Amino acid sequence: MLSKETISIIKSTVPVLEVHGVTITSRFYQRLFEKHPELLNMFNHANQKKGRQQTALANSILAAAVHIDQLESILPVVKQIGHKHRSLGVKPEHYPIVGETLLEAIKEVLGEAATDEILQAWGEAYGVIADVCIGVENEMYKEAASQVGGWSDFKEFVVAKKVRESDVITSFYLQPWDGGTIADYQAGQYITIKIQPEGHEHTHLRQYSLSDAPGNDYYRISVKREVDGVVSNQLHDQYKVGDKVEVSAPAGDFVLDTTQTEPVVLISGGVGVTPMMSMLKTIVREQPEREVIFIHAAQNGSVQAFRKDVEEIAATSAHVRNYFCYAEPTKADINLGAFHYDGLIELDWLRDVLENIDSDADYYFCGPVPFMKVINQYLKKLGVEAERIYYEFFGPAGNLTAELEDEITTKS
Structure with a gap:
């Protein structure tokens, strides 16, 4: 357990982390790879170049500082990170390396403002957080290896x-x-x-x-x-x-809840359709009476995947409705009548599609971050409760309510 003094010191650094967090984590990764180039075998280089990993880590550190007196409140985030770490092969021996390098980066960026008192407090806090992460991830490794057909690493x-x-x-x-x-x-x-x-x-x-x-x-x-x-x-x-x-072995906490029977709305943009296909096919097979609305947005028909698959499912499943939205439909798309909405998804159109859906419906969505940000805003405006909204980022987790870059990459 952390002392009241340590907790107080950590909380006092929140304003500094809000301003300098990304600078600290950027320097952290630079130092980490300089000292341990072998770790480049474990990290997504594209996310590093685009700054997404640095921002995600800065957000995680800030969240830890804000909730340092109630770490149980960030356990869902710890589990989400644990899934990623387990799937990448992060092990307990990596944590001391990360902790040492992080403290060095804090000292380098903040200079004299990073007093011995602050560095000691963050060292203690990191140790506690690392122990929680290691415990969660160890259980995940055991579960992955012990299940039928399972393996480790x-x-x-x-x-x-x-x-x-x-x-x-x-x-x-x-x-x-x-x-x-x-x-x-x-x-x-x-x-x-x-x-x-x-x-x-x-x-x-x-x-x-x-x-x-x-x-x-x-x-x-x-x-x-x-x-x-x-x-x-x-x-x-x-x-x-x-x-x-x-x-x-498979990982991730963005999963379809098949214990529920309420209607499901699956909304995807671009290659964000991939987890939605798994969910759609699972519902049709395991819960054929469950109502599903499947909405997919793409640039046009030439880049859309699984159109025929979705159409066949909807044609043979009385409880599935599908809608395709093309931002820039081709002449062939228009001639074929291959889409249901011309342009980017708008709130009024989405309201009409969801007009008769049960208020207890669950909403899952995935796609480029700007797309997800808009969908999240629309669902809130339509009165969907937060606990019925589920989404996944491709790559490091971000923040749908924060200002985000217009350009975003998916898994590359």
Whole structure:
């Protein structure tokens, strides 16, 4: 337990962290990789370059400082981070390295303002927080390894099938190299893949949502080709059927609650459709009487994935309604009548679609952050209670209520 004095000192640093948090975490990562370049094998280089990881860590540190006297209130965040750490292979021995480097970064950025008293208090606080994280993650490692078909860390899989879903999205069906069974998962979860891109010194890890329902003998990920995506381009261009890839056991807390029977609204933008496909197919199979409204926004039909799949499900499932929104439909889209709304999703249109839905409906959404920010605002304006809203960020967690950059990347 932390002393009242330590708690008081930590809370006194909140205003400083609000101003200098990202500067501290940016310097932290620079020092970390200078001292321990081997850790570059574990981090998403794209998120580092774009500053997303630095911002996410700064937000986490600030949250810890604000709630240092009631750390139990940030346990959901700790569990969310724990899922990511477990899927990346973060271990207890990494925490002392991080703590030491973080204190060095605080001292360097704040200078004389970082007194010995403040550094000691943060050292104590970090130790307590690290112990909580390590405990949570140890349980996750045990659970991943002990379940039927489960394993710890990474396991070799093979690309069993490769399917082009749109001009920019391709699905990869992955099966264990040893021919064994695979661990089950919940709709909405993701796996981490580890590859060694050509011409790169370090391995690259990327987390991709599982885009099919559980219960098959394969994992399916559906990868969008990003312009500067080292891993996504490698997968699209170089990986073929029969190639090996290392995979972590499924993880993630953005999952469909199948214990509920209330209607479900699934809203996605772009490649954010991937976890929604897993949820939709799971509901249709396990809860065929459950009402579903499936809304997907894309630039146009050429880049939309799973259109035929969704249409077939809706055509054969009396309780599923689907809507496609195209921001810039092509002439072919218009001639085919391939979409239900022309343009970006607007509040009035969404209100009309949801007019007759039960007030107890649950809402899940995923996509680029600007898209999610708008959807979150719309749902609040429509009176949806916060506890019925669920969403996932691709990559480091952000803040939907904060000002965000216009440009955002997905898993690349």
